[in-house]
Amino acid sequence: MGERGSSLLAKLVLILSFAVVALGSNTVTNLKAFYLVQQWLGSYCNQAGTKCCYPPSGKPSPDFTIDGLWPYFGDGNFAYNCGNDNYDVGRIKFLQDELRKSWPSFTCPQIGRKFWVHEWNKHGTCTKSILGEIPYFEAALNLKNKANIYQALAKAGITPGNKFYSLDVIKKVLARSIGFNPWVRCNKNAQGNDQIWQVTFCADITGKNLIECPYIPSGVDDCKSQIQYPIYYQ
Numbered sequence: 001m002g003e004r005g006s007s008l009l010a011k012l013v014l015i016l017s018f019a020v021v022a023l024g025s026n027t028v029t030n031l032k033a034f035y036l037v038q039q040w041l042g043s044y045c046n047q048a049g050t051k052c053c054y055p056p057s058g059k060p061s062p063d064f065t066i067d068g069l070w071p072y073f074g075d076g077n078f079a080y081n082c083g084n085d086n087y088d089v090g091r092i093k094f095l096q097d098e099l100r101k102s103w104p105s106f107t108c109p110q111i112g113r114k115f116w117v118h119e120w121n122k123h124g125t126c127t128k129s130i131l132g133e134i135p136y137f138e139a140a141l142n143l144k145n146k147a148n149i150y151q152a153l154a155k156a157g158i159t160p161g162n163k164f165y166s167l168d169v170i171k172k173v174l175a176r177s178i179g180f181n182p183w184v185r186c187n188k189n190a191q192g193n194d195q196i197w198q199v200t201f202c203a204d205i206t207g208k209n210l211i212e213c214p215y216i217p218s219g220v221d222d223c224k225s226q227i228q229y230p231i232y233y234q
Contacts, residue, residue: 031130032074033211034203036143037067041106042160042232043197048190052106052234062160062232064149066103067198069140069207070123076215082126087117092137099137102144131207139207146210147201152177153229164226170196180210186223195228 042062045052071079092099105115116137124136131139156173158165167184174182178201185198202213 038064039067053108079126194224
């Protein structure tokens with residue numbers, strides 16, 4: 001390789017080195033806040049071709065449950081897969097009953113704890129310098145209690161069933177009850193009807209306080225003006 005080629009290679013190596021350092025820095029220092037994403041598992045389970053399995057501990061009471069607590073950077077992009085971690089599920093055993101209620105998975109085969117392991121490895125590892133393993137799960141549970149979607153809708157007479165509701169009304173009810181504007185994402189049931197699926201609020205970087213979301217996550221503009229709120233169990 002000639003002198004020019006060697007010089008270009010050296011520059012490329014240097015650029016890649018800086019990129020790696022920058023990526024590592026982002027995972028630690030540039031986190032802006034969190035997306036708290038809750039889902040209505042009834043809308044997950046009634047999609048065409050989807051089969052759900054309930055936890056061995058039994059069916060939890062109908063509720064919007066945690067899908068994830070996802071950190072994001074100052075530009076609104078998600079932080080994820082921030083390094084391998086030796087996840088010790090035993091550390092959060094004392095939270096297990098609450099996690100089964102508020103952060104369940106209905107996927108088949110039933111994955112139980114593996115869902116929490118997945119969420120920690122994909123998203124929680126990015127928060128290690130801020131929260132750590134136990135506080136990460138505690139933060140998600142506490143924030144979910146502050147953003148009680150099921151209760152807020154029920155108080156306004158919006159209940160699961162075959163009825164359609166105005167998307168704008170749902171958003172206004174949640175904003176009035178919880179104090180912050182929600183982002184609502186829809187999917188379609190087996191009949192092709194739009195239905196409420198995920199509702200996102202934001203939390204500050206401490207994971208303690210809900211805040212107004214400055215960014216719109218991908219997929220939140222996929223609802224029609226009238227959407228279904230299906231039953232929880234099929």
